[in-house]
Amino acid sequence: MDEKQNIKDVSNQKDTKLQIDSVDDYANEIVEDDNYQRKYRWPVVLRFVCLHLCALYGLYLSVTTSKYQSLVFVFVTGYLSGLGLTAGAHRLWSHKAYKAKWPLRLFLTFFNTMAFDDSIYSYVKMHRLHHKYAETVADPHNYNEGFWFSHYGWKMMTRHPKYLEMLKKQDLGDVLDDPFVRYQRKFYIPLVLICCFAIPTFIPFFCWNEDLITAFCICATFRWCVVTHAKATVNSLAHRWGQKPYDKTPGHACENKIVVWLAFGEGFHNFHHAFPWDYKQSELNWQYNMNLSAALIDFAAKLGLAYDLKKASAAMVEHRRKRTGEPMPENIEEPKKRSFCEWVISVMMFFFPIILWCVCRFCFNLVYIQVFGDTDKNIHNFILDFLAVHLLPHLQNYFEYIKSQMQL
Secondary structure, X not given: OOHHHHEEEHHHOOOHHHHHHOOOOOOOOOOOOOOOOOOEOHHHHHHHHHHHHHHHHHHHHHOOOOOXXXXXXXXXXXXXXXXXXXHHHHXXXXXXXXXXXXXXXXXXXXXXXXXXXXXXXXXXXXXXXXXXXXXXXXXXXXXXXXXXXXXXXXXXXXXXXXXXXXXXXXXXXXXXXXXXXXHHHHOHHHHHHHHHHHHHHHHHHHHHOOOHHHHHHHHHHHHHXXXXXXXXXXXXXXXXXXXXXXXXXXXXXXXXXXXXXXXXXXXXXXXXXXXXXXXXXXXXOHHHOOOHHHHHHHHHHHOOOEEOEEEOOHHHHHHHHHHHOOOOOOOOOOOOOOOHHHHHHHHHHHHHHHHHHHHHHHHHHHHHHHHHOOOOOXXXXXXXXXXXXXXXXXXXXXXXXXHHHHHO
C-alpha cells in the first residue's frame, strides 16, 4: 500500500472550517473551582512507596551485581512499554489518530499492560476528560494544583466531585468495540501481574541466570518506575514550561524538548492540544526530531499494519498559529532535516542511557574489587545469605508443619 494513501490530510475533508475554528475534539469548557479538599488514598500511597523502594534497590543492583544482559533488557522493554502508552493508549485509542490492524493492536496492548499505567479503557476515559476540561477541577491532573499533583500525586489522591460527575458522562462505546480493550479491562490485574512483573522477572532468570530478586527489582520495578515518571512529565513539565506557538490560551500546554526525549515524542504538547487527532502530535515529521511514537506508526504503516493516519494540513496549522499562537521570534530558523552527522549524534544520545549505565556498572565493579577484593562481597549477596541462613529454615519448618497437619 502506498504510504501517501495511508495518510489523511484533514484539509481535504468537508468540515475543514469547523476543525480550524474549533480544533479540539472536545469543547474546552470552564469548570469553576471550589473549596474541595483532597485526601490521600493510603493503599495507593503504600503501593507507590513499595514499588519505588524496590526500584531504588534495583538501581543499586543495576550498577553492582546485575548482569549486563539485564540492563539491555530493561532498556529495550522500557522503550517498548513506553510506546504501548504513547502510540497505543494515547494516539490510537484516545484520539483515533490512526487505525491499526490486529497484530499491531495486540503488540500495543501487551506493552501497554507491561507499562502498568492504567487499563486502556481507564486511560482513554480520563484522557478525553483532560482535553475537554484542561486545567480545571474536572481535569484529572490539573497542573494548577501543583507540580507534584500534576506529575503523579493525582493518582494517590481522591478525585474531585466535578471530575467524577463528568467522568460518568463519558461514552466510550467506540473504544469498547475493540476486543483487546475489552479483555484487557476485564482481566487487567492478572494481566499486569503477568506482563509487568512475572515475564520481566522470569525471562532474565531463565535466559541468563539472573537471580530472582535482581530480576524483579531491575527488570520489573525499576523499569516500571522510569517509564511511569517519563510519561508523567507530559502532565507536569509539558504543562508548565515551554513555548505556545499554536495556542496560547490556558489549558493548551507547551512545547517542551526535554519531554520529547523523555516521553517518546510527546513533548510537542501545545501542538497536540491544538490538533489532538494528528498522529504525529507534531507539525514536523519524525525525521526532524526524536518522535519515536510517530516513527513506530510510520513504520507500521509501511508494513500495512497502520492506516488512515490523520494529520493537520500546513494551511490549517498556519491558520491556527496566526489566530491563537504566541508571537514567535522573527529570527527563528526554519527546521531542516538532520544531516548525517546530526543523525549519528542523535543515535548516540538515544543509546546514551544504556552506555552510561554499563560504564557505571563496570566502574562499580572495579571499586568493589579494589575495596573488598571480591565482587561477591556486597550488600545484595549479604542479604541473600542472611535470608538463606535465617529465613529459609523457618519457612521450611512452617511448610512441613502445614503438611503434617493436612495429613492428620
